[in-house]
Amino acid sequence: MLWVQHKKSQKSVAFTRATDGGVFNAIIWDVVVDPSFQGIGLGKAVKERQIEELLDKGISNIALYSEPRVLGFYRPLGFVSDPDGIRGMVYSRKQKKKK
Numbered sequence: 001m002l003w004v005q006h007k008k009s010q011k012s013v014a015f016t017r018a019t020d021g022g023v024f025n026a027i028i029w030d031v032v033v034d035p036s037f038q039g040i041g042l043g044k045a046v047k048e049r050q051i052e053e054l055l056d057k058g059i060s061n062i063a064l065y066s067e068p069r070v071l072g073f074y075r076p077l078g079f080v081s082d083p084d085g086i087r088g089m090v091y092s093r094k095q096k097k098k099k
């Protein structure tokens, strides 16, 4: 878990989270930047730091799910869609509506 704290307000303004199995695979779960702090490089900074830390641990495969509107954020960081034809699959159980 990595985050950036605004010194003045002590508020967390950028956050990212990943899990790894301690061998060579990791999954990034989130990256979120407070809307009033977006567009100044914080998202890119936390991602670059996270990737560096995972690589330093020997992790060589880092996967993530991306909404279509954010693909352009991840691509310059080195992420590619469907590498070698690999496709993501999801088992998703429909939640029952609460009455």
Ligand SMILES: CC(C)(COP(=O)(O)OP(=O)(O)OC[C@H]1O[C@@H](n2cnc3c(N)ncnc32)[C@H](O)[C@@H]1OP(=O)(O)O)[C@@H](O)C(=O)NCCC(=O)NCCS
Residues within 6 Å of the ligand: 030, 031, 032, 033, 034, 037, 038, 039, 040, 041, 042, 043, 044, 045, 065, 066, 067, 069, 070, 071, 072, 073
């Ligand atoms: C996506 C998000 C994390 C980007 O963070 P940010 O701090 O605003 O981004 P940065 O300022 O670090 O931008 C880094 C680069 O990515 C680009 N970029 C940012 N958001 C982008 C987007 N949605 N699509 C394409 N490029 C994007 C910037 O233009 C910048 O390019 P540059 O290096 O050429 O100048 C942020 O907008 C956010 O929190 N969004 C809501 C949550 C979300 O959608 N998370 C991703 C879930 S998959």
